[in-house]
Amino acid sequence: MYLLEVVLSAMVLILSFIPSSNTKNSTYTNPILPGWHSDPSCTFVAEVDNSFFCATSSFLTFPGMPIYTSKDLINWRLASHAFSRPSQVPQIGNTTLQDAGLWATTIRYHDGKFYAIVCYTPLSPFVVTGFIFTTTDPYDDNAWSEPLSFPLGDIDPNLFWDDDGTTYLQFSGIHQQTIDLETGALGNASIIWTGFTEFIPEGPRMHKKDGYYYLMIAEGGTELGHHEAIARSTNIWGPYEGYSGNPILTATNTSNYFQTVGHADIFQDASGNWWGSALATRSGPAWENYPMGRETVLVPATWKEDEWPVLDPVQGQMNGWPLPPQTRAIRGSGPFVEDPDVFDFPPGSAIPSHFLYWRFPPKDAFAVSPQGYPNTLRLRPSQSNLTSSAPLSTISELSLIMRVQTDTLFTFSVDVVLFEPKIQEEEVGITAFITQTQHLDLGIVLLPTSDSTSNGSTKLAPHLRFRATNVPGLTGDFNGTVPTVIKTLPEHWLNAPIRLQVSATNETHYTLSAASSTAPWESEIVGIAPATILSGGDGRFTGTLIGVYATSNGGTGTTESYISRWRYQGKGQDINNGTFVPYSPFVGSS
Numbered sequence: 001m002y003l004l005e006v007v008l009s010a011m012v013l014i015l016s017f018i019p020s021s022n023t024k025n026s027t028y029t030n031p032i033l034p035g036w037h038s039d040p041s042c043t044f045v046a047e048v049d050n051s052f053f054c055a056t057s058s059f060l061t062f063p064g065m066p067i068y069t070s071k072d073l074i075n076w077r078l079a080s081h082a083f084s085r086p087s088q089v090p091q092i093g094n095t096t097l098q099d100a101g102l103w104a105t106t107i108r109y110h111d112g113k114f115y116a117i118v119c120y121t122p123l124s125p126f127v128v129t130g131f132i133f134t135t136t137d138p139y140d141d142n143a144w145s146e147p148l149s150f151p152l153g154d155i156d157p158n159l160f161w162d163d164d165g166t167t168y169l170q171f172s173g174i175h176q177q178t179i180d181l182e183t184g185a186l187g188n189a190s191i192i193w194t195g196f197t198e199f200i201p202e203g204p205r206m207h208k209k210d211g212y213y214y215l216m217i218a219e220g221g222t223e224l225g226h227h228e229a230i231a232r233s234t235n236i237w238g239p240y241e242g243y244s245g246n247p248i249l250t251a252t253n254t255s256n257y258f259q260t261v262g263h264a265d266i267f268q269d270a271s272g273n274w275w276g277s278a279l280a281t282r283s284g285p286a287w288e289n290y291p292m293g294r295e296t297v298l299v300p301a302t303w304k305e306d307e308w309p310v311l312d313p314v315q316g317q318m319n320g321w322p323l324p325p326q327t328r329a330i331r332g333s334g335p336f337v338e339d340p341d342v343f344d345f346p347p348g349s350a351i352p353s354h355f356l357y358w359r360f361p362p363k364d365a366f367a368v369s370p371q372g373y374p375n376t377l378r379l380r381p382s383q384s385n386l387t388s389s390a391p392l393s394t395i396s397e398l399s400l401i402m403r404v405q406t407d408t409l410f411t412f413s414v415d416v417v418l419f420e421p422k423i424q425e426e427e428v429g430i431t432a433f434i435t436q437t438q439h440l441d442l443g444i445v446l447l448p449t450s451d452s453t454s455n456g457s458t459k460l461a462p463h464l465r466f467r468a469t470n471v472p473g474l475t476g477d478f479n480g481t482v483p484t485v486i487k488t489l490p491e492h493w494l495n496a497p498i499r500l501q502v503s504a505t506n507e508t509h510y511t512l513s514a515a516s517s518t519a520p521w522e523s524e525i526v527g528i529a530p531a532t533i534l535s536g537g538d539g540r541f542t543g544t545l546i547g548v549y550a551t552s553n554g555g556t557g558t559t560e561s562y563i564s565r566w567r568y569q570g571k572g573q574d575i576n577n578g579t580f581v582p583y584s585p586f587v588g589s590s
C-alpha cells in the first residue's frame with residue numbers, strides 16, 4: 001500500500017514536470033483549489049511573473065485572506081495571506097457567530113500594486129465594514145499593508161479603475177460608488193443593476209471591453225439556486241442591459257455533482273484566452289453531504305468582440321484552451337495546495353504557513369522545538385474546549401491549529417510524543433472541525449478510572465475519548481447524535497508516542513483511531529461519524545479543517561503536550577459522484 005502510494009506520487013510529480021504542448025486544447029480536472037476555497041476572485045498579472053492570482057474567503061480563520069498563485073492554472077501555491085497580523089482586523093478576535101468574519105476577497109492589480117478588498121461583518125448586528133489591503137510583493141505576508149477601512153452598505157466589495165483614473169467600488173445590491181483609495185472617502189452610492197432574477201444580487205465584477213462596461217454578478221444565494229448573470233452598459237452608471245442568455249453559468253436544475261456554481265470572475269491568460277473562476281460544491285443536487293464546502297473551479301470562456309462572454313459549464317473533467325506549460329517554479333511562502341503534509345517540526349523551522357487558527361490563538365499557545373523538546377510542536381492548553389460556549393457571546397481563545405481538508409479521501413495523523421496530564425479533563429487531541437458547534441474529536445484525556453469511586457478517592461488515568469459535537473437538526477445536516485466513546489489507554493502504549501488518526505475512507509464517514517506508534521498497524525478504531533455532521537448548519541459557507549487541539553475543558557489544568565510527525569495525505573478526489581482521480585488534477589493534453 002505504502003509503496004504503491006510512493007510510486008503513484010512519483011508518477012504524478014514526473015507528469016507535472018512534463019511541459020504540455022501549447023497548441024492543443026487541454027484537459028484538466030476540477031476543483032483547481034480543492035477543499036474549502038470559497039468565493040474565489042482570480043486575475044492574471046503579466047507584470048508580476050506572468051502569474052495568476054486567486055483570493056478566497058477566510059471567515060474566522062487566521063491568518064486569513066489567502067492569496068494563491070500559479071503560472072499554469074493547475075499547480076497552485078499559497079503565495080501569502082493578506083491578513084496575518086491581528087492589528088489589521090482586530091474584530092476577528094471577538095467575533096462570535098461561526099459564519100461571520102471576513103467574506104469574499106476580490107484581488108486586483110493596478111498600476112504596480114495588488115489590492116485585496118474584503119468585507120467584515122459580525123452578522124449580528126448586520127453591519128458591514130470594507131477593508132482594502134495593498135502590497136507590491138504578493139509573496140510575503142508582512143508586505144501586506146494595514147488596511148484602509150470604510151463603512152460598506154452591503155457585502156462583496158469589488159474594485160474597478162476606469163481609464164480616466166476614477167476608482168469605483170461595487171457591492172451587493174448591485175450598488176456602485178466612487179472611492180478615494182488614499183483617504184477612503186466615498187461618493188454617493190446608487191443601485192446600478194438589480195440583476196436578472198433580482199434575487200440576492202451579489203458578488204459583482206466590473207470589466208470594460210469593446211466600449212462596454214460589463215457587470216457580472218452572482219444571484220440566487222450561494223446555495224442550490226446560485227447562478228451567474230451579466231449585464232452591460234456604455235455608461236458605468238447605467239442603465240445596464242441584462243443579457244438575454246442569462247444565467248451565463250449555473251448548475252441549478254441539473255443533476256451535476258458540482259452544485260451551487262456562482263460567484264464567478266473572468267480573466268485572460270498571456271495567450272489571450274479567457275477563463276472563468278467560480279465556486280462550486282461537490283454534493284450533487286441532494287446537497288446534504290459536502291464536508292469540503294464551497295471549492296474553487298475553473299472553466300474555459302470565450303469572449304468575442306462586442307459579444308457576451310460564454311463560460312463552459314462546470315464539470316469534474318474539463319476540456320478547454322491550451323494551458324500554459326506546467327511548472328512548479330513559482331514564488332510563494334506556502335506549499336502547493338495539493339501537496340501532502342510531512343512535518344516533524346525541527347528546530348529553527350516555522351509553523352507551516354497554511355496552518356490556520358480559529359480566530360486568534362492564545363499567546364504562546366504553540367512553540368516549535370522548544371528547549372529540551374526538539375522536533376516537536378508544543379501545545380499549551382486553552383481553558384476552553386473546541387465547543388466552549390459557541391456560538392453565544394463569550395469569546396474564548398482556542399489552542400487549536402489546523403489545515404484545510406483538500407481531498408475527498410484522506411488520512412491525517414500526529415504522534416502525541418509527550419503528555420503527562422495531572423488534572424481531570426486535561427486533553428490533547430485531533431479534530432475534524434467545521435465550526436465550534438460541528439466537530440469530531442479524538443483526545444487523550446485524564447479521566448477517573450472505573451474503579452475509582454468505590455472508596456471515595458478519585459483515581460485518574462489517561463483515556464481515549466471520541467466525541468462528536470452537533471445539535472441534531474440545527475447545526476449540520478445530521479439529524480441525530482453519535483455517542484461518546486471512552487476507552488482506557490492500553491498500559492503498554494504509555495511509554496511510546498501515541499498516534500491519533502482521522503481519515504475519510506469513503507465519502508459518507510470519518511473514522512477516528514489510535515495506535516501506539518511502535519505498532520501503528522494495531523490501530524484501534526475509537527469512533528466513526530457521518531460526514532453530514534460537517535455539512536450545512538453554521539458551517540454551510542466554510543469547509544472542514546483538520547488539526548490538533550489542547551484544552552483543560554474548563555478546568556484548571558495547564559499541562560503542556562508535545563506532538564510530532566504531522567502527516568496529511570490525500571487518497572483521492574471524487575470528480576463525478578464516485579469517479580476518483582488521484583492526487584494531482586493534471587491529466588494531460590488531448
Ligand SMILES: *[C@@H]1O[C@H](CO)[C@@H](O)[C@H](O)[C@H]1NC(C)=O
Pocket residue numbers: 090091094
Ligand atoms: C471587538 O473588537 C473591536 C476591535 O478591537 C472593537 O472595536 C469592538 O468594540 C469589539 N466589539 C465587542 C462587541 O467587543
Ligand SMILES: *[C@@H]1O[C@H](CO)[C@@H](O)[C@H](O)[C@H]1NC(C)=O
Pocket residue numbers: 186187188
Ligand atoms: C450626495 O448626495 C447628496 C444628497 O443628494 C448631495 O448633497 C451631495 O452633493 C452628493 N455628494 C456627492 C459626492 O455626489
Ligand SMILES: *[C@@H]1O[C@H](CO)[C@@H](O)[C@H](O)[C@H]1NC(C)=O
Pocket residue numbers: 225226227247250252253
Ligand atoms: C430552474 O428551473 C425553474 C423551473 O423551470 C426556472 O424557473 C428557473 O429559472 C431555473 N433556474 C435557473 C438558474 O436556470
Ligand SMILES: *[C@@H]1O[C@H](CO)[C@@H](O)[C@H](O)[C@H]1NC(C)=O
Pocket residue numbers: 255256257284285577578
Ligand atoms: C450519485 O450516486 C449515488 C449512488 O452511488 C446515487 O444514489 C445518486 O443519485 C447519484 N447522484 C448523482 C447526482 O448522480
Ligand SMILES: *[C@@H]1O[C@H](CO)[C@@H](O)[C@H](O)[C@H]1NC(C)=O
Pocket residue numbers: 025300301302312319320321
Ligand atoms: C478548445 O476549447 C475551447 C474552450 O472551451 C472551445 O471553445 C474550443 O471549441 C475547443 N477546441 C477544440 C478543437 O476542441
Ligand SMILES: *[C@@H]1O[C@H](CO)[C@@H](O)[C@H](O)[C@H]1NC(C)=O
Pocket residue numbers: 451452455456457459
Ligand atoms: C482508594 O482507592 C485507591 C485506588 O484504587 C487506592 O490507591 C487507595 O489506596 C484507596 N484508599 C483507601 C483509603 O483505601
Ligand SMILES: *[C@@H]1O[C@H](CO)[C@@H](O)[C@H](O)[C@H]1NC(C)=O
Pocket residue numbers: 472473479
Ligand atoms: C430532525 O428530527 C426531528 C425530530 O425527529 C424532526 O422534527 C425534524 O424535522 C428533523 N429535521 C430534519 C432536518 O430532518
Ligand SMILES: *[C@@H]1O[C@H](CO)[C@@H](O)[C@H](O)[C@H]1NC(C)=O
Pocket residue numbers: 505506507508509510511528
Ligand atoms: C463508509 O465507511 C464507514 C466507516 O468505515 C462505514 O461504516 C460505512 O459502511 C462505509 N460506507 C460505505 C457505503 O461503504
Ligand SMILES: *[C@@H]1O[C@H](CO)[C@@H](O)[C@H](O)[C@H]1NC(C)=O
Pocket residue numbers: 384385386387388467469553554555
Ligand atoms: C466543553 O467544555 C465544557 C466545560 O467548559 C463541557 O461542559 C463540555 O462538555 C465540553 N464539550 C466538548 C465537546 O468538548
